[in-house]
Amino acid sequence: MTVFLLAALGGGCFLLMPRLRNYHLPGNQQGYEPAQPVAFSHRQHAGELSISCLYCHFGAERSRQAGLPSANLCMNCHRFVTASWEAMFREYFEALHANRPVRPVVSAELAKLYDSLGLDDQLLPDPKKASTPTAWIRVHNLPAYACFDHRAHLQAGATCQRCHGPVETMDRVRQVEDLSMGWCVDCHRNPGLPEVGGQQRQPSTDCAVCHH
Numbered sequence: 001m002t003v004f005l006l007a008a009l010g011g012g013c014f015l016l017m018p019r020l021r022n023y024h025l026p027g028n029q030q031g032y033e034p035a036q037p038v039a040f041s042h043r044q045h046a047g048e049l050s051i052s053c054l055y056c057h058f059g060a061e062r063s064r065q066a067g068l069p070s071a072n073l074c075m076n077c078h079r080f081v082t083a084s085w086e087a088m089f090r091e092y093f094e095a096l097h098a099n100r101p102v103r104p105v106v107s108a109e110l111a112k113l114y115d116s117l118g119l120d121d122q123l124l125p126d127p128k129k130a131s132t133p134t135a136w137i138r139v140h141n142l143p144a145y146a147c148f149d150h151r152a153h154l155q156a157g158a159t160c161q162r163c164h165g166p167v168e169t170m171d172r173v174r175q176v177e178d179l180s181m182g183w184c185v186d187c188h189r190n191p192g193l194p195e196v197g198g199q200q201r202q203p204s205t206d207c208a209v210c211h212h
């Protein structure tokens with residue numbers, strides 16, 4: 001990484017700084033909103049059901065990465081909730097009305113979750129099915145030479161929404177900010193975050209803080 005910095009500085013990077021500020025590398029796209037292999041909705045889970053962001057992204061408080069939840073964590077609820085409330089209640093009342101046992105209802109999207117865990121119709125492990133983790137498509141992606149750390153930002157009082165926008169209103173996650181160097185540095189110059197423990201953090205703008 002030192003080699004990179006020397007090359008960058010030697011290349012007159014300082015002179016180029018004003019122009020680099022709004023430059024975006026390919027693959028670092030504001031507004032990127034890919035379809036995911038399972039139609040998981042943040043509006044439904046973090047919005048309507050008010051599940052805390054940290055319940056699923058517990059890494060954010062402890063490490064560089066917020067991380068994605070495993071399918072086993074989803075099963076804390078989806079062992080019982082196998083379809084939308086609406087579909088489950090409809091079946092329940094139809095069964096009651098017809099005086100027959102309630103049949104299991106499994107939605108198409110949740111069937112993908114059970115498949116990924118190698119479960120059968122009864123939600124028991126099926127030896128014939130392999131379990132394959134859901135291949136979520138990454139939305140936010142900094143280039144490898146830029147270092148980011150969730151824990152430091154949460155400790156300084158930044159909310160998830162400050163950098164990711166109103167995720168709890170999104171059916172599909174969208175990259176709201178441009179994640180350019182200018183965006184990072186603007187906030188490091190003037191964080192405007194609430195005090196934490198009676199103290200305001202003063203982030204550095206040294207190149208080596210983000211490029212090491």
Ligand code: HEC
Pocket residue numbers: 038039040041044045049051069070071073074075076077078081083084085086107108109110113
């Ligand atoms: C704390 C409980 C809880 C957790 C944890 C949870 N869900 Fe859900 N999920 C629900 C409930 C409740 C519903 C139904 C809400 C409704 O119908 O309004 C739901 C609905 C869904 C649906 C839509 C079902 C349909 O077809 O309408 C999908 C897909 C889904 N969840 C996937 C996931 C995935 C993937 C995870 C793990 C990353 C997860 N859920 C974690 C409670 C949870």
Ligand code: HEC
Pocket residue numbers: 036040042045046051052053054055056057068069136137138139140141160161164167168172173
């Ligand atoms: C029930 C579990 C659950 C909860 C609660 C939850 N998330 Fe997520 N989150 C996921 C899953 C699963 C994905 C991967 C699929 C996707 O992108 O929708 C994800 C993806 C994301 C991403 C995109 C990551 C990337 O690929 O760049 C962001 C940002 C995010 N969540 C932020 C939040 C915030 C902010 C909250 C609270 C408002 C929250 N999440 C609440 C499960 C959850």
Ligand code: HEC
Pocket residue numbers: 053054057060064065066067068140141142143148150153154158159160161162163164179
């Ligand atoms: C100061 C800005 C900032 C804050 C605050 C922040 N994030 Fe992020 N988040 C980012 C950046 C930048 C990335 C891309 C990191 C990368 O590509 O290395 C990211 C990536 C993610 C990812 C993708 C997986 C990962 O770990 O890299 C998830 C999920 C996520 N954030 C969730 C959250 C949640 C939940 C919160 C609040 C608890 C939060 N973030 C707070 C800036 C932020």
Ligand code: HEC
Pocket residue numbers: 142146147148149152153156158162163179180183184185187188191193201202203204209210
């Ligand atoms: C909302 C304002 C804000 C944004 C946006 C932001 N930062 Fe920060 N950053 C901070 C604050 C506040 C600190 C904590 C300084 C402290 O602990 O004294 C910090 C600290 C850091 C640290 C030091 C971590 C450590 O271990 O001490 C790194 C590295 C960093 N930020 C990288 C980035 C990168 C890369 C981006 C852009 C992708 C970014 N930041 C965007 C406010 C921000």
Ligand code: HEC
Pocket residue numbers: 008009013014020023024025028142143146179180181184185188204205206207208209210211
């Ligand atoms: C607060 C974090 C932060 C600091 C401080 C920072 N950078 Fe960056 N830098 C980034 C991020 C994030 C990117 C990637 C931007 C993107 O993907 O669009 C980047 C990209 C770059 C690039 C490649 C960008 C391009 O657009 O060609 C160079 C060169 C660079 N930085 C040099 C520097 C130098 C020199 C300094 C010190 C004067 C510095 N950076 C300070 C976060 C930072």
